[in-house]
Amino acid sequence: VKKIPVNLGPASYQVLIANGLLRHAGASIRQHMGDTARCIVVTAPCIARLWRKPLASSLKAAKINFDVITIPDGEKHKNLATIETLLKKMTIAGADRGSVVIAFGGGVIGDVAGFAASIYMRGLPIVQVPTTLLAQVDAAIGGKTGVNLSTGKNLVGAFHQPKLVLIDPNVLETLSDREFRAGLFEVIKCGVIRDAKLFEELERNLPKVLARDASTLMRAIEASVTVKADVVSQDEREGDLRRILNFGHTVGHALEAATNYKTFLHGEAVAWGMVAAATIGQEAGITPMSVAGRVREIVLRCGPLPAVNVRPNDILKFIQSDKKTLHGIPHFVLPTRIGATTISNKISPAMIRHAVAEITALSGKSGAK
Amino acid sequence: VKKIPVNLGPASYQVLIANGLLRHAGASIRQHMGDTARCIVVTAPCIARLWRKPLASSLKAAKINFDVITIPDGEKHKNLATIETLLKKMTIAGADRGSVVIAFGGGVIGDVAGFAASIYMRGLPIVQVPTTLLAQVDAAIGGKTGVNLSTGKNLVGAFHQPKLVLIDPNVLETLSDREFRAGLFEVIKCGVIRDAKLFEELERNLPKVLARDASTLMRAIEASVTVKADVVSQDEREGDLRRILNFGHTVGHALEAATNYKTFLHGEAVAWGMVAAATIGQEAGITPMSVAGRVREIVLRCGPLPAVNVRPNDILKFIQSDKKTLHGIPHFVLPTRIGATTISNKISPAMIRHAVAEITALSGKSGAK
Numbered sequence A, B: 001v002k003k004i005p006v007n008l009g010p011a012s013y014q015v016l017i018a019n020g021l022l023r024h025a026g027a028s029i030r031q032h033m034g035d036t037a038r039c040i041v042v043t044a045p046c047i048a049r050l051w052r053k054p055l056a057s058s059l060k061a062a063k064i065n066f067d068v069i070t071i072p073d074g075e076k077h078k079n080l081a082t083i084e085t086l087l088k089k090m091t092i093a094g095a096d097r098g099s100v101v102i103a104f105g106g107g108v109i110g111d112v113a114g115f116a117a118s119i120y121m122r123g124l125p126i127v128q129v130p131t132t133l134l135a136q137v138d139a140a141i142g143g144k145t146g147v148n149l150s151t152g153k154n155l156v157g158a159f160h161q162p163k164l165v166l167i168d169p170n171v172l173e174t175l176s177d178r179e180f181r182a183g184l185f186e187v188i189k190c191g192v193i194r195d196a197k198l199f200e201e202l203e204r205n206l207p208k209v210l211a212r213d214a215s216t217l218m219r220a221i222e223a224s225v226t227v228k229a230d231v232v233s234q235d236e237r238e239g240d241l242r243r244i245l246n247f248g249h250t251v252g253h254a255l256e257a258a259t260n261y262k263t264f265l266h267g268e269a270v271a272w273g274m275v276a277a278a279t280i281g282q283e284a285g286i287t288p289m290s291v292a293g294r295v296r297e298i299v300l301r302c303g304p305l306p307a308v309n310v311r312p313n314d315i316l317k318f319i320q321s322d323k324k325t326l327h328g329i330p331h332f333v334l335p336t337r338i339g340a341t342t343i344s345n346k347i348s349p350a351m352i353r354h355a356v357a358e359i360t361a362l363s364g365k366s367g368a369k
Helices: A021-033 A045-061 A080-092 A107-119 A133-139 A169-174 A177-194 A196-210 A214-234 A242-246 A249-258 A266-283 A289-301 A312-320 A349-365 B021-033 B045-061 B080-092 B107-119 B133-139 B169-174 B177-194 B196-210 B214-234 B242-246 B249-258 B266-283 B289-301 B312-320 B349-365
Strands: A002-006 A013-017 A038-043 A065-070 A099-105 A126-130 A144-149 A152-159 A164-167 A332-337 A340-344 B002-006 B013-017 B038-043 B065-070 B099-105 B126-130 B144-149 B152-159 B164-167 B332-337 B340-344
Touching: A002 A214, A013 A021, A013 A214, A021 A045, A021 A099, A021 A126, A021 A164, A021 A169, A038 A045, A038 A107, A045 A065, A045 A099, A045 A169, A065 A080, A080 A107, A080 A144, A080 B080, A080 B144, A080 B152, A099 A107, A107 A126, A107 A133, A107 A144, A107 A152, A107 B107, A107 B152, A126 A133, A133 A169, A133 A177, A133 A214, A144 B080, A152 A249, A152 B080, A152 B107, A169 A214, A177 A196, A177 A214, A177 A242, A177 A266, A177 A289, A177 A332, A177 A340, A196 A214, A196 A289, A214 A242, A242 A249, A242 A332, A242 A340, A249 A266, A249 A312, A249 A332, A249 A349, A266 A289, A266 A332, A266 A349, A289 A332, A312 A349, B002 B214, B013 B021, B013 B214, B021 B045, B021 B099, B021 B126, B021 B164, B021 B169, B038 B045, B038 B107, B045 B065, B045 B099, B045 B169, B065 B080, B080 B107, B080 B144, B099 B107, B107 B126, B107 B133, B107 B144, B107 B152, B126 B133, B133 B169, B133 B177, B133 B214, B152 B249, B169 B214, B177 B196, B177 B214, B177 B242, B177 B266, B177 B289, B177 B332, B177 B340, B196 B214, B196 B289, B214 B242, B242 B249, B242 B332, B242 B340, B249 B266, B249 B312, B249 B332, B249 B349, B266 B289, B266 B332, B266 B349, B289 B332, B312 B349
Parallel strands: A013 A164, A038 A065, A038 A099, A099 A126, A126 A164, B013 B164, B038 B065, B038 B099, B099 B126, B126 B164
Antiparallel strands: A002 A013, A144 A152, A332 A340, B002 B013, B144 B152, B332 B340
């Protein structure tokens, strides 16, 4: 079992990664969290159907009492109504201050269960057991939890660090190709912002990764988790360092918002966002042309992406109203080379419009669907 | 202006108390919180009608932009639906990470606005401006925020310390006698658990306090705030020390729950709870008879209380399912003398039933209505 620490003083925790780890989840929880009287497993119907058995058996084997609560999956259910339903079900299941919540699913489940855990009786401990590539390398680590309002995405939430993160790459075998690729873009992001070796390995072995070759995939997940864990360890909240995780997300979030969260999976929007950022960085004289080219190329090599079909001015408007934009001035994370970035607040609206026009053109040309 | 510190390391803050302080709220916020671009004032319709003007003028005078959002007051609106409505209104008002929330009202407003602030964009700073005696001496200090679920009271919430608490006893002039007395019971509680001098002053000057004599009332508020601030400073979460604040609340909460939160104001239930605790303490050999007698007497001298008319077994059941009760064993805070308590987990169901029978009998005899 690979162990990667997230160092946050008294809130420190371990990320454990191993193929087949799900079958040892109960033992891992016992070992890392001591006496755990009971767990509330929060999951989605499809995950429960596919993967409930090994998790349930391992909890039974570790003599941990548990209830399973399923909640509807998908971005449109990531709201306060789902939170309220979940909290009530937790009461009915008898969850108390001695209970531990297990978030067992993708990013939405992790966000919803994590937020519910953070506010139930003013805070229950949570174990994240992510089941999508995106959640494994990104969402499950770092303590960001929350839901959407009808007036905006991720506007409500809490920082609630897990006590333990259990990653079993085996569960990815039931993930669709599209979901898998969406997660892969966050892996690529980790390479661009902080790990040139990871990026080079992806360039070299992309077909093997896409074929989900066990050992190649394991290395990519490990490296990505290490990047995320290091950044979070040095900057728990939204300081300067943590902002590098936002590479590709400024245009990415705007793309999602401008298309009503219906066209792109989050990772796909980030993919286009990374290409846009590379172009912006190049035009701003921050990103060398060769670096921008490598970012563009690896993204497009991953396979088809939904086409970009939005007005550049709409993207601009969403960027300016983003919750991370203070006083209307966007801050862009831009690569200076593969593995290093800088943050610029000097990006003109014209550069942003140009980059959006470019990804629009690219998405028409490429194998994009 | 009296300043009472709550010492919590980087989360430390001041409680300011002065008659007429509301007219200087804007200046105080400027002075203690630096550059505050904009505030969102969350209040109840009746408070807005009575006291909006001095607060609004002071914010204008301090050149602080603000919006006022009113939400329905009262325990039955202390729920996630109100939170969602409030959060949406905050988005529409343009609240962002540079905004400060001002909770302007009684305990429910403080709890709801505080919780909303804690989860909006994962946390906005909050200033508590309590307008009831109960909120001034208790609820506004210490960072506990939250709402009810249909399945139980205060089951959802967060610890979210305010950046500043502004107490203006003048606003109490529009409080009903019943609400005023309900707050007074928390003042009495502060005396019993930690401040014999305060308790003795209440014994001596109760008629003056009940007549809301400015200087007597000011001293009582100051002393109570000092007790609460000291306890919270030494124990931010729910450790052993903070539990002393729960004196009278074990039976009190059960009384509220057993009557569906319709018969008693919170402070009134605590009043009966303190009398019950005194009886329990006496029967357990922890509270001297004279001390139990003084607690009983001062509570009953305050004026009429709603009568207790519940089955002792119902109270017992609610105590055993309280969120503070671990493994079904209630912990009682019991006075050892005026100004000092101990915590006992050795209270038998028989003792609890007996105490409930006694407050039932007392409430039939006294001027209770």
